[in-house]
Amino acid sequence: MRASETAYQLLRDEIIQWKLEPGTPLGEVETSLRLGVSRTPLREALSRLIAEGLVRTGPGRTAVVTSLSRGDIVELFELREALETQSARLAARRRERLVFESLRADFLAGGRGAGGAGPVSAEDRPYVLADALDLAIDEAAASVYLRGALRDLRGHLARVRRSAHSNSERLARATTEHVLIVDAILAQDEALAASATSVHLHNSLENILASLPEDTE
Amino acid sequence: MRASETAYQLLRDEIIQWKLEPGTPLGEVETSLRLGVSRTPLREALSRLIAEGLVRTGPGRTAVVTSLSRGDIVELFELREALETQSARLAARRRERLVFESLRADFLAGGRGAGGAGPVSAEDRPYVLADALDLAIDEAAASVYLRGALRDLRGHLARVRRSAHSNSERLARATTEHVLIVDAILAQDEALAASATSVHLHNSLENILASLPEDTE
DNA sequence: TGGCGTCCGATTGTATACAAGGTAAAGTAC
DNA sequence: GTACTTTACCTTGTATACAATCGGACGCCA
Numbered sequence: 001m002r003a004s005e006t007a008y009q010l011l012r013d014e015i016i017q018w019k020l021e022p023g024t025p026l027g028e029v030e031t032s033l034r035l036g037v038s039r040t041p042l043r044e045a046l047s048r049l050i051a052e053g054l055v056r057t058g059p060g061r062t063a064v065v066t067s068l069s070r071g072d073i074v075e076l077f078e079l080r081e082a083l084e085t086q087s088a089r090l091a092a093r094r095r096e097r098l099v100f101e102s103l104r105a106d107f108l109a110g111g112r113g114a115g116g117a118g119p120v121s122a123e124d125r126p127y128v129l130a131d132a133l134d135l136a137i138d139e140a141a142a143s144v145y146l147r148g149a150l151r152d153l154r155g156h157l158a159r160v161r162r163s164a165h166s167n168s169e170r171l172a173r174a175t176t177e178h179v180l181i182v183d184a185i186l187a188q189d190e191a192l193a194a195s196a197t198s199v200h201l202h203n204s205l206e207n208i209l210a211s212l213p214e215d216t217e
Numbered sequence: 218m219r220a221s222e223t224a225y226q227l228l229r230d231e232i233i234q235w236k237l238e239p240g241t242p243l244g245e246v247e248t249s250l251r252l253g254v255s256r257t258p259l260r261e262a263l264s265r266l267i268a269e270g271l272v273r274t275g276p277g278r279t280a281v282v283t284s285l286s287r288g289d290i291v292e293l294f295e296l297r298e299a300l301e302t303q304s305a306r307l308a309a310r311r312r313e314r315l316v317f318e319s320l321r322a323d324f325l326a327g328g329r330g331a332g333g334a335g336p337v338s339a340e341d342r343p344y345v346l347a348d349a350l351d352l353a354i355d356e357a358a359a360s361v362y363l364r365g366a367l368r369d370l371r372g373h374l375a376r377v378r379r380s381a382h383s384n385s386e387r388l389a390r391a392t393t394e395h396v397l398i399v400d401a402i403l404a405q406d407e408a409l410a411a412s413a414t415s416v417h418l419h420n421s422l423e424n425i426l427a428s429l430p431e432d433t434e
Numbered sequence: 435t436g437g438c439g440t441c442c443g444a445t446t447g448t449a450t451a452c453a454a455g456g457t458a459a460a461g462t463a464c
Numbered sequence: 465g466t467a468c469t470t471t472a473c474c475t476t477g478t479a480t481a482c483a484a485t486c487g488g489a490c491g492c493c494a
Contacts, residue, residue: 038479044264051268053365060486061446075360082303090295143292148270149366255449277456278476
């Protein structure tokens with residue numbers, strides 16, 4: 001694999017998994033030594049991360065890991081609502097019956113049967129299923145531009161998930177909401193698919209904000 | 218100015234103004250010589266353009282200017298609808314009375330008074346005004362993530378504009394639609410702002426597709 | 435004592451040299 | 465004649481050396 005790609009993947013994972021906390025400076029020499037690549041491919045990796053929004057250029061041209069305050073999360077969900085309601089609308093328009101019927105069965109079965117490859121811990125199962133739905137809707141969107149915007153969004157959302165955890169009550173309600181979205185897509189009801197997605201995202205955001213520590217980060 | 222920034226601006230302008238047609242290969246050595254920068258900053262410029270979607274990596278790791286077929290334009294407008302309806306919604310929620318009242322007056326005056334800095338040709342005036350509205354809505358969106366996605370989108374749309382021209386009838390109708398959007402924002406009617414934007418984009422897309430040459434590019 | 439200027443250090447920005455990979459063309463064998 | 469293999473060139477990928485710019489600290493002068 002190319003060194004620039006390696007550096008990109010490593011840094012991206014470290015940022016998403018909070019091994020690199022917001023505000024961490026990413027000096028080129030230091031980081032390139034740490035990752036075992038030279039400065040040139042590292043700079044390419046940093047460029048991609050900056051374009052993606054996970055890294056920003058701080059004072060003095062230094063690269064630092066972007067922060068993720070409550071306000072950021074709210075704004076992130078404003079973008080998410082825009083993209084996912086549209087995706088859901090398009091998914092309903094171009095319904096792929098098999099995919100979504102399979103998903104619906106998985107949700108109702110509580111996650112058993114989803115992600116057949118490898119065992120999934122009971123704790124992660126709801127997330128795996130939710131990711132599967134996100135992925136199916138992304139695919140159904142079919143627009144390369146929409147998908148590109150969604151791809152970047154997913155990285156930020158993975159970071160949010162690491163900083164906020166759901167309780168079991170929320171997970172149960174989320175499943176209900178997910179099933180409604182899938183049903184709307186299967187019924188080719190664009191308006192309902194969009195509305196159901198919007199509702200789901202509002203509830204999800206509310207839960208996240210409530211579970212967040214008080215300090216504004 | 219930094220060489221990488223120079224190269225980025227030059228290439229971006231050339232692509233948007235169709236001086237570099239879709240499919241044009243951008244060999245690193247050739248392009249760096251042509252622009253008068255070395256390969257390293259050029260690669261950084263290409264990275265940014267690839268992230269933005271104006272350049273893609275073709276077979277054999279070569280960078281080529283992305284195509285812009287009818288299908289691409291349709292997909293682009295699917296993203297645009299997602300982003301701009303949401304922006305309009307947020308603009309209505311956070312209404313900035315002065316900005317939009319000023320815009321409304323400009324639209325009704327047919328563009329006189331807009332873009333006070335420098336003379337604007339009569340041909341470009343409608344576009345300048347439409348851009349001013351886009352900008353105001355982008356600003357009002359206030360979400361950095363939404364704005365980031367919109368920023369990339371604008372580059373692609375500028376390319377589309379170069380390949381399709383509006384007739385005077387369409388321009389008149391577009392102005393009516395713009396005024397409706399502004400009015401909805403001023404009335405803080407989120408739903409109407411979103412719907413009016415959606416209608417406007419559908420009409421705009423239809424006009425563009427109709428004015429496009431038959432061949433699928 | 436406070437403010438300003440200069441110098442030193444470190445960091446990023448750029449250029450170039452070298453390595454590796456891939457593609458195309460040419461030649462040979464079937 | 466066609467298909468496959470091999471070779472050579474061209475392209476991109478990486479590393480390192482050098483230049484320039486920014487920040488900070490120290491010292492001097494008011």
